[in-house]
Amino acid sequence: xxxxxxxxxxxxxxxxxxxxxxPVFKNYIAGEWVEGKAFYDVRSPIDQSVIARISIPTLxxxxxxxxxxxxYGRWDIRNLPGYKRLNVLHRTADLLESNIDDMVNSLVxxxxxxxxxxxxxxxxxxxxxxxxxLDLRKIQGDYIPGDWSDETTETEAIVRRExxxxxxxxxxxxxxxxxxxxxxxxxxxxxxAFIVKPSSLxxxxxxxxxxxxxxxxxxxxxxxxxxxxxxxxxxxxxxxxIGAISLTGSTETGLKVLKSAGIKQFIMELGGGxxxxxxxxxxxxxxxxRIARGIYSYSGQRCDAIKLILAEEPIYDKIKSLLxxxxxxxxxxxxxxxxxxxxxxxxxRAVDEMVRAxxxxxxxxxxxxxxxxxxxDTYIEPTLIEAPKDKLGEMELYRRExxxxxxxxxxxxxxxxxxxxxxRRPYGLDxxxxxxxxxxxxxxxxxxxxxxxxxxDYPRHGIGYYPFGGRKNSGIGREGIGxxxxxxxxxxxIVYNYxxxxxxxxx
Ligand code: NAP
Numbered sequence: 209x210x211x212x213x214x215x216x217x218x219x220x221x222x223x224x225x226x227x228x229x230x231p232v233f234k235n236y237i238a239g240e241w242v243e244g245k246a247f248y249d250v251r252s253p254i255d256q257s258v259i260a261r262i263s264i265p266t267l268x269x270x271x272x273x274x275x276x277x278x279x280y281g282r283w284d285i286r287n288l289p290g291y292k293r294l295n296v297l298h299r300t301a302d303l304l305e306s307n308i309d310d311m312v313n314s315l316v317x318x319x320x321x322x323x324x325x326x327x328x329x330x331x332x333x334x335x336x337x338x339x340x341x342l343d344l345r346k347i348q349g350d351y352i353p354g355d356w357s358d359e360t361t362e363t364e365a366i367v368r369r370e371x372x373x374x375x376x377x378x379x380x381x382x383x384x385x386x387x388x389x390x391x392x393x394x395x396x397x398x399x400x401a402f403i404v405k406p407s408s409l410x411x412x413x414x415x416x417x418x419x420x421x422x423x424x425x426x427x428x429x430x431x432x433x434x435x436x437x438x439x440x441x442x443x444x445x446x447x448x449x450i451g452a453i454s455l456t457g458s459t460e461t462g463l464k465v466l467k468s469a470g471i472k473q474f475i476m477e478l479g480g481g482x483x484x485x486x487x488x489x490x491x492x493x494x495x496x497x498r499i500a501r502g503i504y505s506y507s508g509q510r511c512d513a514i515k516l517i518l519a520e521e522p523i524y525d526k527i528k529s530l531l532x533x534x535x536x537x538x539x540x541x542x543x544x545x546x547x548x549x550x551x552x553x554x555x556x557r558a559v560d561e562m563v564r565a566x567x568x569x570x571x572x573x574x575x576x577x578x579x580x581x582x583x584x585d586t587y588i589e590p591t592l593i594e595a596p597k598d599k600l601g602e603m604e605l606y607r608r609e610x611x612x613x614x615x616x617x618x619x620x621x622x623x624x625x626x627x628x629x630x631x632r633r634p635y636g637l638d639x640x641x642x643x644x645x646x647x648x649x650x651x652x653x654x655x656x657x658x659x660x661x662x663x664x665d666y667p668r669h670g671i672g673y674y675p676f677g678g679r680k681n682s683g684i685g686r687e688g689i690g691x692x693x694x695x696x697x698x699x700x701x702i703v704y705n706y707x708x709x710x711x712x713x714x715x
Pocket of ligand 1: 379407437438439442456457458464465476479510512609637678683
């Protein structure tokens with residue numbers, strides 16, 4: 209049975225231990241760790257045992273957090289000079305580094321990440337905080353002289369960027385720590401207060417991170433952690449005290465948030481599932497290795513996971529068999545075992561959904577080329593399905609994002625057909641192109657309706673060193689260092705009138 213142990217005394221404030229030995233985590237209400245009156249259990253995907261209990265904030269707690277942050281906290285953070293805000297983020301990075309074992313452990317036990325993936329997420333979070341020094345140059349404005357119109361002659365304007373006040377971050381289960389860190393970094397560099405609502409499936413790494421942020425000296429009245437269920441978020445979303453919402457989650461959740469929230473600023477990093485294109489002159493061994501990783505890494509539970517493979521006819525049979533070989537090598541099991549390549553899915557329901565998608569594909573003429581076998585409640589083999597081209601469009605695997613280690617492959621005549629098949633999917637997050645022919649690559653760069661294209665590698669957003677974000681059902685806006693500042697700030701135009709003062713000639 210999996211049991212959550214937290215060793216560092218740094219985290220003592222944020223939980224107490226229940227009679228049955230289960231830690232009960234508290235919410236952070238603008239300066240205080242507070243226990244609510246109702247609770248929900250958190251299970252480990254490794255064996256489904258309950259590893260924590262989360263106290264849900266009361267309506268009173270939520271109102272208190274919003275009011276303190278609105279009245280005081282957003283000014284506390286805004287009044288902190290930029291270099292001091294940056295120092296807090298850098299100190300938080302140091303604290304993540306000194307508490308790395310507890311952080312990695314929380315990601316392995318709560319999110320079911322392999323040791324390598326969990327270490328990678330903590331390292332990416334540290335790097336992201338340290339690279340906040342690249343965001344700050346994007347806080348820019350304009351100077352506009354008025355003498356290009358006779359109405360505005362003898363006036364001038366500056367256009368400055370200001371923080372929107374409070375950013376509400378809603379984070380998904382798949383990168384609980386990194387997504388919180390990333391949203392925090394660009395919100396706080398821009399001078400905003402920060403409220404985070406993590407996924408109810410794995411909120412523990414987020415609660416631990418908020419404690420480190422507090423210890424690093426983050427203004428206490430400018431911060432809240434609200435561990436509510438998504439279905440209870442409606443009132444908060446529409447609260448006029450919130451200036452921007454940054455959501456990473458499914459397209460379905462994105463639509464609900466947009467409908468409930470009213471007029472605000474948004475960043476929406478939504479569902480995806482990427483296309484990989486294999487051209488006839490590609491290095492096929494390399495392509496197969498990278499595409500396989502794009503399918504199975506973190507059990508396919510990545511927005512940038514490869515879900516559709518389109519291979520040109522002359523190399524179709526070869527890439528298919530190489531991919532099958534690669535996927536058969538993947539060792540599935542307990543993510544605490546360092547020899548394991550792929551751990552569990554986050555919950556049994558996710559495996560059920562993948563099994564249904566396989567059945568749906570097979571009923572429409574699909575053929576299982578690799579995997580397909582369920583290995584336990586939350587475990588399943590990485591799977592490759594071959595689709596007849598004329599049936600692909602009907603398959604769930606094509607029409608929806610199945611958030612699991614599964615992809616569908618079919619052959620294509622030419623790049624025109626690639627663009628046609630890829631663009632008719634409702635999503636537009638990323639694509640990968642494997643090959644050398646610059647004319648074909650150039651054609652695809654121009655025609656694929658996606659937010660990013662990776663040439664000769666599988667899509668990976670990483671720390672957001674390069675900007676990422678979707679088109680169509682995959683979202684609104686861009687994340688990535690420097691690129692999100694525009695969504696967490698608002699322009700303010702200041703017009704100076706010197707008419708009749710006789711000073712214009714001296715400007
Ligand atoms: P999800 O079920 O949509 O949940 C995401 C977050 O939204 C959770 O915190 C969830 O809380 C909350 N939520 C659910 N319903 C809500 C509502 N009505 N109002 C406000 N918040 C609500 O997504 P997930 O399964 O955690 O994450 C996987 C999804 O995220 C995939 O679709 C993936 O593609 C996408 N994703 C996109 C990117 C990108 O960069 N585009 C990156 C990573 C992930 P509860 O957990 O309490 O329900």
